[in-house]
Amino acid sequence: MAKPIILLLAALSILYTASPANAATTSSPSSSANIEFIEASCSATLYPALCVQSLSRYATSIQRNRSQLIKTAFSVSLDEAQSTKAIFASKLNGVKPGGMAVVKDCIEQIGDAVDQLRESIEELKSIGQAKGSGQDLRRLHISNAQTWTSAALTDISTCTDAVAGEARDGGLETSVRARVDGVAQVTSNALALLNKFGTEL
Template identity: 90%
Template structure:
């Protein structure tokens, strides 16, 4: 039992810091890598989305748990940042009634972006943690806390638009986009939680 743990920790020590877009390569991923992603994603609430969002990075993930988790969080952060930019650009076209909702959502998404960045920093700390004691569990717990806070902010955003009258499709577009971010974030947290239970 100790040997797999040591291997997992060794893998975590080399977590890459590049965004998923930079992690993708042109070579074809092995079926083993895809199988690994599919098996790992089965522990998430949105397994099909998990596989779809991570399989394009299968060549860099291979069967490496740390790469899988780091990539999942990077995908989540990229989606949150993209959504934040979309809402910032949407402010000019929103009617007065919807303006407060979009601004509130923008603040919540901004907070979620910061919290996901903190989670990724904790993943780096996990890679530097020694042994399998309290230090490692402390960083895992911190990453879980930051990610849960990001999910709460995303939920607050979608709750804010619930029941709003249609404003050029405001409610539909906001909910669909933010729900997408929440789902990939939920998947990233599930993958991290699974790692934590295996220690």
């Protein structure tokens, strides 16, 4: 009697494993696997902890897709730059007269960085559209995105240096200065991810 029961259990096990519902469960990436993918990818950046923190909230949409990871990193950078520009604009009335020129310059520089990050994102979109058109065209879009992002980092760094100088006179709040540093760091992370994994897009 034991042998038929064993055969029956084996058959049920095979049917369970092959069932569509179970197949969907085993093939669907788990949340922890998505986070691990982000952590492993972020190890290529200068600010890995910030990278994981800023991207982990999008783990469900990123899953384990390099292209989506990089696009999300650039979107985070753009959002941070836009909000920082708005914060600088809101602080104009509270800045000492001597720091007014610095703040206005920073608003302009961050505004330029916003435009450059938008250009980078457009280049990333073009990479996907260029699939099947040859490696040379894809490499061109990757190179363009790298160039735009490097230019954005230069503008942000110029603002960072100016704000650091003005901070000695107490003209700017610590939180505002920290925001500029944050934009520089998430942008640096986005560029590092593109440099590391761009060929996989």
